[in-house]
Amino acid sequence: MTDANTQPIVKAVNIKKTFKDVIALAGVDLEIMPSEYTALLGPNGAGKTTLVEIIEGIQKPDSGEITLFGKHWSGNKDELYKQIGLSFQETKFEDKLTAAETLKMFASFYGLDNTRVEEILNIVNLQEKRKSYVVNLSGGQRQKLALGIALLNNPKLLILDEPTTGLDPTARREIWSILHELKKTHGTSMILTTHYMEEAENLCEKIVIIDKGKVLAKGTLEQLIAESKTSEIVQFKVLDKSKFPDFSKFSDLREIQWEDSTNIVTMNVDNTSSFLPKMVSYLNNAGCKISELRCRYVTLDDLFIRMTGRKLTD
Ligand SMILES: Nc1ncnc2c1ncn2[C@@H]1O[C@H](COP(=O)(O)OP(=O)(O)OP(=O)(O)O)[C@@H](O)[C@H]1O
Numbered sequence: 001m002t003d004a005n006t007q008p009i010v011k012a013v014n015i016k017k018t019f020k021d022v023i024a025l026a027g028v029d030l031e032i033m034p035s036e037y038t039a040l041l042g043p044n045g046a047g048k049t050t051l052v053e054i055i056e057g058i059q060k061p062d063s064g065e066i067t068l069f070g071k072h073w074s075g076n077k078d079e080l081y082k083q084i085g086l087s088f089q090e091t092k093f094e095d096k097l098t099a100a101e102t103l104k105m106f107a108s109f110y111g112l113d114n115t116r117v118e119e120i121l122n123i124v125n126l127q128e129k130r131k132s133y134v135v136n137l138s139g140g141q142r143q144k145l146a147l148g149i150a151l152l153n154n155p156k157l158l159i160l161d162e163p164t165t166g167l168d169p170t171a172r173r174e175i176w177s178i179l180h181e182l183k184k185t186h187g188t189s190m191i192l193t194t195h196y197m198e199e200a201e202n203l204c205e206k207i208v209i210i211d212k213g214k215v216l217a218k219g220t221l222e223q224l225i226a227e228s229k230t231s232e233i234v235q236f237k238v239l240d241k242s243k244f245p246d247f248s249k250f251s252d253l254r255e256i257q258w259e260d261s262t263n264i265v266t267m268n269v270d271n272t273s274s275f276l277p278k279m280v281s282y283l284n285n286a287g288c289k290i291s292e293l294r295c296r297y298v299t300l301d302d303l304f305i306r307m308t309g310r311k312l313t314d
């Protein structure tokens with residue numbers, strides 16, 4: 001007997017998609033388990049929207065196989081759309097409708113009544129704005145409305161394309177807390193695309209790093225950091241580059257990176273507390289002055305730079 005909780009609710013195998021000469025997806029595999037929140041994290045043009053639109057049945061892959069709840073899109077569209085909730089990277093609303101009227105219109109597509117509209121206004125915390133025209137809503141309020149629409153049919157799987165891009169930290173946190181609550185109360189699963197590593201870390205137990213149509217790494221934050229074989233970072237600014245000594249004899253220094261424009265050095269080390277005193281006296285003996293010394297744990301951004309040579313936010 002198979003246990004429904006051990007079967008992925010989304011399974012994408014070797015998905016490829018090309019637009020003329022642009023390879024948007026170069027063979028991507030993805031599995032989403034029940035009640036799992038997964039972040040697709042990657043820079044502009046990574047292929048995130050293309051991938052989620054293929055999962056949503058909006059675009060067709062050139063090759064590869066997609067199943068949702070064990071079913072292919074072909075022949076199962078109506079049934080699958082009942083189980084998923086979507087929000088797009090940019091949502092166009094009807095400006096002449098109020099927030100509540102917008103929800104009512106979408107609710108009517110699902111045959112849902114006003115009770116559900118009221119529930120949604122509460123869930124996304126838009127009761128006070130129910131009579132505001134959509135054109136007068138702030139960016140964060142619009143994003144909450146888009147999330148409310150995605151939640152109307154009480155979906156088992158939410159697919160959100162950059163739900164917090166452009167929002168200030170407070171508005172972003174409000175959306176995070178709605179999503180945390182949803183998982184706790186409904187066991188919802190989610191695929192979310194984002195440029196923000198904090199969003200991936202805060203919301204999602206699984207992170208898929210994607211760049212140029214390829215999955216570079218996937219796993220929990222702890223797994224990604226463990227795979228990178230280093231967890232601690234020492235960073236400082238070098239005031240006189242000509243006096244910077246050779247660090248090659250330091251066996252506990254795993255990697256060293258220079259940022260030429262700022263003279264900031266980033267060192268990946270095994271153990272900061274044993275490395276730091278040796279490093280400071282070595283620099284002192286060489287007469288090399290430094291400033292802005294910082295020690296911290298590795299972040300997703302560090303891992304991304306290591307994998308691609310670029311910052312996630314570039
Ligand atoms: N309809 C299209 N026609 C031509 N090229 C496309 C089309 N859609 C996407 N692309 C290209 O495919 C690549 C992946 O685009 P996609 O929109 O999936 O990236 P993304 O990760 O969502 O980026 P962003 O973070 O900017 O939203 C890009 O190089 C993009 O220019």
Ligand SMILES: [Mg+2]
Pocket residue numbers: 048049050089161
């Ligand atoms: Mg996109």
